[in-house]
Amino acid sequence: MPHFPAFVNLEGKQIVVVGGGKIAERKIEKLLPFKPCIKVVSPKVTENIERLSKEGKLHLVKRKFLLPDLRKAFMVIVAVDNVNLQKRIYNYCKxxxxxxxxxxxxxxCTFIFPALITRGDVIIGISTSGKVPALSRTLREYLQRILPEDLESIEKKLEKVRKGLPKGRERQQIMIRLSRKLLNL
Known part of the structure; x- marks a missing residue:
């Protein structure tokens, strides 16, 4: 079944990452710009996760996972190969x-981690609902090549113009025309 795409404010939200390998590291790196409170639970972690902990960018618990680790969690990322543990955590979270x-x-999964393109406040998420992540990644790489390099500055210009216009249909039409012009469409 396809998943509905939703953009969620993660600032200050508790995210628990179970596992400390390369995959966990990649998920953490994608999450950090959105300013959540990340707790990593794993007996072993990568050097980068260790460094992020020392820099105060996440809280590290170096031991095996326990269900009480999920107290106060808003979101959980399970980055371990143990299918029984994945299922146990999923059932608890559900x-x-x-x-x-x-x-x-x-x-x-109750949500899918999309392939992300982030350019300032412009966020593009791509998903195949978890069925073919390689296609999501390939589409992300393609879109990154064709999107304007100055997309962030275009967004900032449009944001400034929008603030100066009264709400309503006319503002929407002006913003669409200006967006098309700035994107050369």
Whole structure:
């Protein structure tokens, strides 16, 4: 079933990452710009996760995962190969209404981590609903090549113009015309 794309404010929200390998590291790096409070639970972690902990960018718990680690969690990323643990965490999260993503196991996910393009406040998420992540990645790479390099500055210009216009249909039409012009469409 396709997943509905939604953009969620993660600032200050508790995100628990179970696992400390390269995949967990990649997920953490994608999350950090959105300013959540990240807690990583894993007996072993990459050098980069260790460094992020020392820099105060995340809280590191170096031990095996325990269910109480999920208290106060808004979102959980399960980046371990242990399918039984993925299922156990997923079932707990589902009961507690906590967003859960078990990396590479869409059957244990309540949300999908999209392939992201981030240029300032312009965020583009691409997903195949977890069925073919390689296609999402390939589409992201393609779009990154064709999007204007100055997309962030275009967004800032449009934001400034929008603030000076009264709300309503006329503002919407002006903004669409100006967006098309600035993007050379």
């Amino acid at each position: 009961r507690k209404h906590i967003f859960c993503n078990a990396v590479d196991s869409p059957e244990f």
